[in-house]
Amino acid sequence: MAVNPVLSKEIRQRFHNYKAALMVAGYLLALGSFILGFIYLNWQHRPGYFQPGQNREIFIMLVLAQFALLCFVVPGLTAGLISGEREKQTLNVLLTTRLSCRSIVTGKLAAACLFFVLLLAASLPLYSMVSLYGGFAPGQTAAAFGIYLLSMYLYGALGLACSVFFQRTGVSTVATYGMAFFLSVCTGLLAIFFYQFLQPPGGYAGALPPLLVRLLLAINPGAVLMAILEPRAGLPFGGLGLPYWLIYTLFCLGLGTALLVYSSYALNPLRRRRKRFWR
Numbered sequence: 001m002a003v004n005p006v007l008s009k010e011i012r013q014r015f016h017n018y019k020a021a022l023m024v025a026g027y028l029l030a031l032g033s034f035i036l037g038f039i040y041l042n043w044q045h046r047p048g049y050f051q052p053g054q055n056r057e058i059f060i061m062l063v064l065a066q067f068a069l070l071c072f073v074v075p076g077l078t079a080g081l082i083s084g085e086r087e088k089q090t091l092n093v094l095l096t097t098r099l100s101c102r103s104i105v106t107g108k109l110a111a112a113c114l115f116f117v118l119l120l121a122a123s124l125p126l127y128s129m130v131s132l133y134g135g136f137a138p139g140q141t142a143a144a145f146g147i148y149l150l151s152m153y154l155y156g157a158l159g160l161a162c163s164v165f166f167q168r169t170g171v172s173t174v175a176t177y178g179m180a181f182f183l184s185v186c187t188g189l190l191a192i193f194f195y196q197f198l199q200p201p202g203g204y205a206g207a208l209p210p211l212l213v214r215l216l217l218a219i220n221p222g223a224v225l226m227a228i229l230e231p232r233a234g235l236p237f238g239g240l241g242l243p244y245w246l247i248y249t250l251f252c253l254g255l256g257t258a259l260l261v262y263s264s265y266a267l268n269p270l271r272r273r274r275k276r277f278w279r
Contacts, residue, residue: 005099006107014115027069027119032126034065059127059136060229063144066123067151067225071184073119074152075176077112078159080169082267087169101267105164105260109156116152120145136229143228143245150252151221155180157256157263164263184221191216191223218247 014020038061085091094104127141159176166172191213198210217223227244242250 004103004107004110006094006104007110010108010111011114014111020115024119024122027073028122028126031062031065031069031123035062035126035130055130056136059130060226062126062130063225063229064222066120067148067184067221069119070116070148070151071155071180074112074116074155075159075180076173077115078109078156079163079173079176081108081112081160082163082263083166083169083172084163086167095267100264102264105160105263105267109160109260112159113152113156116156117149120148140228144225147221147225147228147245147248150249151184154183154252154256157259158183161259161263161266164266183219187216187220188222191220215247218244219251221248224248 035058039058082091085094095101099107131141155176158179159172162172162176162179163169166175194210194216195213198212224244
C-alpha cells in the first residue's frame with residue numbers, strides 16, 4: 001500500500017529537525033511542572049507525608065491539564081497547513097501534481113495528528129508515576145485517551161478548514177482558537193446558563209434538565225471527561241437514548257468529517273476557476 005506523498009513529506013519535514021524535540025520537551029516540562037506543582041501544594045498543607053488517597057485528584061488534574069494542552073497545541077499545528085503553503089506560494093505548485101485535494105488534506109491532517117500522538121505517547125511515563133498509588137481504573141485512562149483522540153481529530157479538522165477558508169495564517173489561527181474555545185468552554189457555560197434559564201421553578205429533585213442542556217453537556221469534552229473520571233458526580237446525561245461518550249464520538253466524527261469534506265471541496269482549483277469565470 002503506497003504511503004500518501006504529502007504525509008511522507010510532512011513527517012520528514014516535521015520530525016527531522018530539532019524543533020520537534022524541543023516541542024516534545026517543552027510539552028512534557030509544562031505538563032510535569034503543573035502536576036508537580038499540584039502535588040507540592042497538597043503536600044504543603046500536610047507537611048511530612050503524602051496521602052495516597054489524594055492520588056485520584058492528581059490523576060484528574062493530569063487528565064484535564066493534558067486536555068488543555070491539546071486545545072492549545074492541535075489548533076496551532078493545523079491552522080497554518082494550507083494558508084502557510086499559500087503564503088509561501090507553493091500551494092499552486094502542490095495543486096498541479098497528480099495528488100487529489102482529498103489526499104493533500106488528509107495527508108497534512110494525518111501528519112499533524114501523528115505529531116500530537118507522539119506527545120501523548122511521551123506523556124505516558126507521567127501517568128505511570130501517578131498510577132503508583134492507584135485510585136483510578138485503567139479503563140478510565142484508556143477512555144480519557146479516547147476522548148483525546150476524538151478531540152484531536154475534531155480540532156485538527158477545524159484548524160484545517162480555517163486554514164483553507166482564510167487567506168492568512170494569523171487570521172486562521174485566531175479563528176481556530178476561538179472556535180476551539182467555544183467547543184471546549186462555551187458549550188459548558190451555555191449549558192449552565194440554559195439550565196438556570198429553562199429549568200422550571202419549583203422542579204422536584206432528580207428531574208432531568210431540558211434536552212438542550214443535556215445535548216450541550218454531551219458535546220462538551222470537559223463534561224464528558226468528568227463523567228468518565230467521576231461517574232458518581234451526577235451529571236445530567238440521562239434521557240438522551242445514547243451513552244454520553246457515544247454522542248460525543250458521533251459529534252466529533254461527524255463534524256470533523258464534514259469539515260474535511262469542505263476543505264477538500266474548497267481547495268479544488270476547478271471550483272475556484274468556475275467561481276472566477278462566473279464573476
